Amino acid sequence: MAHTHAPVDAPTRLRGAGLRVTAQRVAVLEALSQTAHAAVDELHESVQREIPGIALQTVHGIVNDFTTAHVAQRVSLPGASSALYELARGDNHHHVQCIVCGRVEDVECVVGAAPCLTPSDAHGMRIVEAAVTFRGICEDCE
Ligand SMILES: [Zn+2]
Ligand SMILES: [Zn+2]
Missing domain, CATH: 1.10.10.10 (Winged helix-like DNA-binding domain superfamily/Winged helix DNA-binding domain)
Structure with missing residues (x-):
């Protein structure tokens, strides 16, 4: 799919x-x-x-x-x-990856506006992007 x-x-x-x-x-x-x-x-x-x-x-x-x-x-x-x-999409989307076959799919922003996540401590940096990879097992591998 x-x-x-x-x-x-x-x-x-x-x-x-x-x-x-x-x-x-x-x-x-x-x-x-x-x-x-x-x-x-x-x-x-x-x-x-x-x-x-x-x-x-x-x-x-x-x-x-x-x-x-x-x-x-x-x-x-x-x-x-x-x-x-x-392709660059100019958004802040994330990825979900199957740990068995390695298939990768896009995940849209998890909670609305980029960067989607608020770090507990940004160490004084202005956060512009977050990269999140969800790892799972796809239905073909399950
Ligand atoms: Zn898989
Ligand atoms: Zn992608």
Whole structure:
């Protein structure tokens, strides 16, 4: 029951982020928009169907560019075998991860406005974001 984000207009999104539009970047962005959370090697695999021979290192570079330009963001998950990326949504959503199969789904803000959680001691910092990972067992694994 993996969800997918709405299709993106890749060239418009790239231009809007100040990135040069290339066939490789468009293919990576489309692959990223079709999988809710993807590792770089998964993106590489699906982009290869469109651009045979594209190097894994090239996909890594593109994902880094996307992250810097806030087109994509890294999903920080404790104990994940590889980094997962998703389209930047500009929100403060969280993730729920199955501890058996590793499936990851989005969880919307838990109590309304970001950052969703109030730390017991912010150590004088103005909190702008909270990253929460719920860990569980999905219905397929149960
Ligand atoms: Zn599972
Ligand atoms: Zn997400």
